[in-house]
Amino acid sequence: MDLSPTAYVILGMVSREPRSGYEIKALVDDTTRFFWAASYGQIYPELKRLSGAGLVAGVDAPRGDRKRTVYAITADGEAALKAWLREPPETVEMREEGLLKLFFSGVLPPEEAVATLRAMREHRIGVAERLRAMEPDAQERTEANDDPYPLMVLQGGIEFNEWFAGWCERMETRLFHPTADERSS
Numbered sequence: 001m002d003l004s005p006t007a008y009v010i011l012g013m014v015s016r017e018p019r020s021g022y023e024i025k026a027l028v029d030d031t032t033r034f035f036w037a038a039s040y041g042q043i044y045p046e047l048k049r050l051s052g053a054g055l056v057a058g059v060d061a062p063r064g065d066r067k068r069t070v071y072a073i074t075a076d077g078e079a080a081l082k083a084w085l086r087e088p089p090e091t092v093e094m095r096e097e098g099l100l101k102l103f104f105s106g107v108l109p110p111e112e113a114v115a116t117l118r119a120m121r122e123h124r125i126g127v128a129e130r131l132r133a134m135e136p137d138a139q140e141r142t143e144a145n146d147d148p149y150p151l152m153v154l155q156g157g158i159e160f161n162e163w164f165a166g167w168c169e170r171m172e173t174r175l176f177h178p179t180a181d182e183r184s185s
Contacts, residue, residue, distance in 0.1 A: 007046045009036060013028070031150065050071075055077035057074050121169055124161045
């Protein structure tokens, strides 16, 4: 069975403890959404497919009057997750509308094009601040679970966003103060 990236997100999220679709979505929103998002419209159909394939098992666990199914990874699901983790990454993609706009900004005067750089910079500064605020909790979970990888990814996200903000600032400077090499090309 070919699994989607969302299927692997789900397998990873239920690999530590059983979770409902709602809990999986909340965990995605608090963790992986900064680099790999998943919507309810993706999660629930994938849970059904994974359950049908025997990779997760659902148990009814209502809360009050609300229906609720909690999913746990099966041995086959754990084997599929581990096999996927052992493969090299295939998808290396970054979707950044600001970079797309900047790419085509040659039709604008630099005074207008710089707004894109400034907006990207402010956004990246904000993301880095939000990620930094998550760091103490991630550190505690790392110590409690003896699992350093979520913290590593979080710190990578912080460093990437700080670097990106600095790059935007350097490119803004370059627009208005090009080096001799840039002027001659």
